[in-house]
Amino acid sequence: MTGAADGAVAGDRISVRGLRARGRHGVLPAERELGQEFVLDVTLFLDTSPAAAADDLTKTVHYGELAEDLVKVVEGEPVDLIETLAQRLADVCLARERVTAAEVSVHKPAAPIPLPFDDVVVTITRSRA
Structure with missing residues (x-):
């Protein structure tokens, strides 16, 4: 593993889990x-050593913002698919200059499935080209 003096650490992550918001997607x-309600889990990959x-907060990602x-x-704006919503959310993450990749999970616990179930989740991973 590389330390701060040696450069970037590929395994650095910042995660926000269980973020809830109401949307009209489907x-x-x-x-x-x-x-x-939709529930989001987001993990950002970046070098946190600077x-x-x-x-200095300006050298990382402000997770509140x-x-x-x-x-x-x-x-x-509503979309039909949570896959589309996940992509839009990944784009927001990758718009942060320091983020090299993002994993986004969109949970739809009230999906219209006529059977007992716990959750529906779409997870995507995107990185800079």
Whole structure:
């Protein structure tokens, strides 16, 4: 493992888990009309050593601001598929200059499935080209 003095650490991550927001995503008219809760888990991959060395928030990702931006996407323009929503959320993560990759999970615990189930989750991983 590489230390701060040696350069980037590939395994550095910042995660926000269980972020909740109400959205109107789905293919059924009732989903668009009534909306439902979505739960997000996001992991950012980046080198945190510059922030740690300088104890400087500007050298990392402000996870509070990130959470607010992610919620705006969920509460915003509806899409049919949670795969599309996950991609939009990954784009928000990758817009942060220091983020090299992001893993985004979108949970849809109230999905319209007429059988007992715990959750529906779509997880994607995206990185800079």
